[in-house]
Amino acid sequence: MTAAAPATGGDTAQAFQVDLRGVVDLLARHLYSGPRVYVRELLQNAVDAVTARRAHEPGAAGSVRFRALDGGGLEVVDTGVGLTPDEARELLATVGRSSKRDLELGVGRAEFLGQFGIGLLSAFMVADRIELESRSAVHRDAPGVRWVGHADGTYDLTVLPRAADDPVGSTVRLAPRQDMDHWLEPATVATLAQEFGALLPLDVAVEVPVGAEGRAWRRVTEPAPPWRASYPDDAARAQALARYCERTLGFTPLTHLDLEVPLVGLTGVAFVLPAAVPPGGGGTHRVHLKRMLLGDRVTGLLPDWAFWVRCVVDADGLRPTASREQLYDDEALLVARDSLAAQVRDWTLATLRSGSALARGLVATHHLAIRSLALVDDEMLDLATQVLPFETTDGPLTLTEVAAQAGTVVHTTSVEEYRRVAPVARAQGLLVVNAGYVYDADLLGRLAGRRGWDVRPLRAADVAQVLDQVEPERELALLDALAAASAALRDLDCEVVVRRFAPADLPAVLLQDRDDEHRRDVARTVGAADDLWGGVLAGLTGDAAPAARRLVLNDTNPTVRRLLAGTGRPDVVAAGLRSMYVTAVLLAGEPLRAHDAATMTAAMTVLLDAGLGTPDDSTATTGPTDDEEER
Missing domain, CATH: 3.30.565.10 (Histidine kinase-like ATPase, C-terminal domain)
Incomplete structure (x- = not known):
């Protein structure tokens, strides 16, 4: 040719x-x-x-x-x-x-x-x-x-x-x-x-x-698209569309919403997924052009936050790419995308405001999608504070309920930080929100800038103020024990303090402060810089950098009191403190570093030797007896 x-x-x-x-x-x-x-x-x-x-x-x-x-x-x-x-x-x-x-x-x-x-x-x-x-x-x-x-x-x-x-x-x-x-x-x-x-x-x-x-x-052809066909009533239409979704998309939808963009001749329906999907775990749609299938995995029809719906649409005014399997990215597609996004958003807002069983199911299944939309939409942000549950030390609460109870919304920025402070905060009545999950910290960051909301990250001082100081006489009596305890954990970059708090069966809690971490970063920079810049930075930071972590020992716990009594062998007391530190790390949900794992192994060895006797102890049996060999 x-x-x-x-x-x-x-x-x-x-x-x-x-x-x-x-x-x-x-x-x-x-x-x-x-x-x-x-x-x-x-x-x-x-x-x-x-x-x-x-x-x-x-x-x-x-x-x-x-x-x-x-x-x-x-x-x-x-x-x-x-x-x-x-x-x-x-x-x-x-x-x-x-x-x-x-x-x-x-x-x-x-x-x-x-x-x-x-x-x-x-x-x-x-x-x-x-x-x-x-x-x-x-x-x-x-x-x-x-x-x-x-x-x-x-x-x-x-x-x-x-x-x-x-x-x-x-x-x-x-x-x-x-x-x-x-x-x-x-x-x-x-x-x-x-x-x-x-x-x-x-x-x-x-x-x-x-x-x-x-x-x-x-x-093989149908008289009309299912969303434009005639039905006896709304219930029959919903059932027919659900069957169509099962047949073409492979799932039974939670519900559906109708779509229309007259400017590009688009009609169709959006199906709400029945189960949660991770952000970015979807976003493909079934698209027809002039009623011919373009593709069942077409992208670019909805914004990223709408990953919880799948659309089936037909359009006359959109253009295909050369392969006729995706949509050509032009002004017509931009108009369609903006209009469809607005329709999904408006439906979501109306459904959530209704307080219906569907609204509760939508929150339970697609709370991540609602959080994602709240990051870019102020109206959804305001509504999200009223309908989205957050994990708190007082059980699942909305942010509106948290603000009503505590006045200030205090939150952690990681799940590990929340787990670290939750037992103490819960026992002392300190209301803390866990914002360590996807979108939560960013959502609270947006909320902090809105009028009428007092939102801030948790500080070590927030926990410290609900921990009771020990009596002055007790504090004086523990000076030497605390100095020895801090020395035992110095190589772990951890400072030891003693407080009284509930629950009594919790021996210790691990605290970490962002300001302290910042000062430590600066201190490391000072150490690596030349004299001129090191002096400038040292002048800006002022005080010496504190330890990275604080191990707060609970003076109401019997095991802690025995460790601080000063009557045990120093090596056993140090091993007990080091194992208590590693236990606190695990309770905080943090992964063990290689140094932490080695610390636990060495501490367990000392404790086992103290309790069971060393292998060369005269009472230890080093091999089988003659009778055992004969048997």
């Missing part, structure tokens, strides 16, 4: 030589997702032909028939506008050329789904030979035409005599390539035709086997 170039000056025009095998390889490997799309391309050609005929003959019936050929192969017959011999040469002798027929009929390319030449060539992905017979519905007196294309890039074109009773339209016959005949089997063709063309506004049927020898036509 060739594409002619115009002559310039006195030079002779040369023709580009197109390697059809290379074109087919390009289509199969780089343009289309696979051979299965050949059915879609043949359907698109047939629909375009019917569209063109209806422009010339309003009200003309449109049908497409797929039939298996005896001996293998596939035949596709449509009642479209057909071709004259000249139109066949124009369309099929040059790759990618459109017909002048569009202008003659007054129909622009926007009315068509595809491009005839490229669409027909896609059949070479499954066929070695393509035969097209066509008779024009516009030029009734014109002869028919037979075009036969071969995989080696050659073709034959024959003019057929015209009889008065010859039907108009086109017939395409495919002879399968080696090892590709399964793509032309009736069951496969019926499945693909229904997938791609179920919503097409014309009669599409596939001849399928029935019984041992029989055959019957199976219609």
Whole structure:
């Protein structure tokens, strides 16, 4: 096949030589997702032909028939506008050329789904030979035409005599390539035709086997899209749409909402997923253009925060990419995306405000999606404070309830920090919100900037103020014990203090302060900097950097009091303190560092030796007795 170039000056025009095998390889490997799309391309050609005929003959019936050929192969017959011999040469002798027929009929390319030449060539992905017979519905007196294309890039074109009773339209016959005949089997063709063309506004049927020898036509198109069909009542419509969702998307929806964007001719429905999905774990939709399936995993239709719904839509004003499997990113898509996002948002707000069982189910299932939307939408942020439950030391509460009880919303920024302080805070009546989960810290950060809300991260001082100081006499008595305890944990970068707090069965709690961490970072920088910059930074920080962590020992705990009594062996007391530190790390939900694990092992060794005796103890048995050896 060739594409002619115009002559310039006195030079002779040369023709580009197109390697059809290379074109087919390009289509199969780089343009289309696979051979299965050949059915879609043949359907698109047939629909375009019917569209063109209806422009010339309003009200003309449109049908497409797929039939298996005896001996293998596939035949596709449509009642479209057909071709004259000249139109066949124009369309099929040059790759990618459109017909002048569009202008003659007054129909622009926007009315068509595809491009005839490229669409027909896609059949070479499954066929070695393509035969097209066509008779024009516009030029009734014109002869028919037979075009036969071969995989080696050659073709034959024959003019057929015209009889008065010859039907108009086109017939395409495919002879399968080696090892590709399964793509032309009736069951496969019926499945693909229904997938791609179920919503097409014309009669599409596939001849399928029935019984041992029989055959019957199976219609694969529906009279109307399910969301535009007529139903007895809303309940029947909801049930029908749920069944459609199960059939096409593979899940039973929690509910649905109708979508419409008149500016781009879009209608459809959004289905709410019945189970939570992680952020970014979805966001693909089933999209039809002019009722032909574009794809069932189309992206870019909704913003990222709407990952909890799946849409099925049909549009007239959106453009496909070259592969016709994704949407072209242009102004029309931007308008559609903004409008659809607003519709999903408004429905969500109205549903949550209703306080219905659906609203409660939506919060329970898709609270992450609501949090995600609240990060970008002030109205949803205000509503989220009233409906979203947060984990707190007083049980699940909304932020509105937390503010009403405590006045100030105090929150941790990590789950580990919450677990570290929760037992003490809960026992002392300190209300703390766990904002360590996805979106929570950012959401509270946005809320902190809104008028009327006092929101701040938890500080070590918040916990310290609910811990009771020990009596002055007791504090003096523990000076030496605390100095020894701090020395025992110095290599762990941990300072030891003693307080009294509930519950009494909690021996220690580990505290960490962000301000202290900042000062320590600066201190490390001072140590690494030269004298000039080190002096400047040291002047800015003032006091020496404290330890990274504080191990707060509970003086109401019996084990702690025994460790601080000063009557035990120093190595055993130090091992007990170090094991208590590692236990506090674990209770805080933090992972053990390699140094922490080694600390626990060494401490356990000391404690076991003290309790069980060392291996070289005179009372220890180093081997079996003579009687045991005899037995």
